[in-house]
């Protein structure tokens with residue numbers, strides 16, 4: 001299972017309906033956060049997101065995306081946490097997060113490690129013990145400050161085993177089937193060597209989940225989101241404020257949709273809405289859908305599952 005829960009979908013400041021940015025990614029029982037705006041911990045409680053997490057990935061260090069880490073680490077301390085917490089973010093992460101963690105407290109009862117990441121970096125070999133592994137790819141975004149997005153890219157899965165073919169070839173059901181499924185060559189009781197290729201289909205694609213954070217529409221996002229099963233793109237403004245979007249290094253809903261189209265993404269979720277669209281985001285949805293049909297506007301507490309494409 002791979003799913004995303006939107007903890008905050010408002011840009012810059014909270015509204016009655018929407019908190020500032022925060023996103024929980026849950027994959028095969030493992031949870032991590034992408035951004036952690038003020039009040040994120042309370043949103044986690046409201047929407048049933050586990051506090052048993054070891055990593056937070058920050059897209060950038062504008063206040064709406066990281067102030068929540070101050071309170072969240074206090075709560076972790078009160079809960080008696082001893083496991084290390086890993087915080088990732090672009091250039092400046094060490095300075096900003098170090099200050100945030102020291103604010104109003106002498107000592108945290110668990111270690112915190114801060115990692116600065118660069119576009120092009122792969123935080124790899126993840127997902128041990130959860131079936132297929134995956135990479136977290138860091139990609140560049142354009143937001144007028146050091147900023148990155150994150151792409152969760154699962155490795156290919158083994159092809160499907162064909163039991164009918166195996167039976168027809170006289171391979172008895174049991175451990176030999178298991179070995180073929182795992183891609184191993186087997187020897188049958190009557191001494192035949194059998195290669196797995198004939199009984200196992202081609203490798204199948206894993207899932208690709210792409211989270212932009214704040215950004216102008218840009219080529220690096222299009223590249224990172226090629227064929228994405230789910231693209232989560234900021235859409236701070238509507239077309240009537242497209243100049244403002246440019247001036248403030250944000251995107252309009254239509255621009256986000258154009259990125260999704262150019263990347264041949266399968267689905268698009270719009271987040272990071274300006275307060276003026278908090279109650280009525282239909283205008284953003286309508287504009288986006290003129291170029292990309294499979295679009296929804298996120299709301300706080302919404303969970304989106306990311307199924308395999310096959």
Ligand SMILES: [Zn+2]
Nearest residue numbers: 011012064214
């Ligand atoms: Zn923001």
Ligand SMILES: [Zn+2]
Nearest residue numbers: 060062143214
């Ligand atoms: Zn920002």
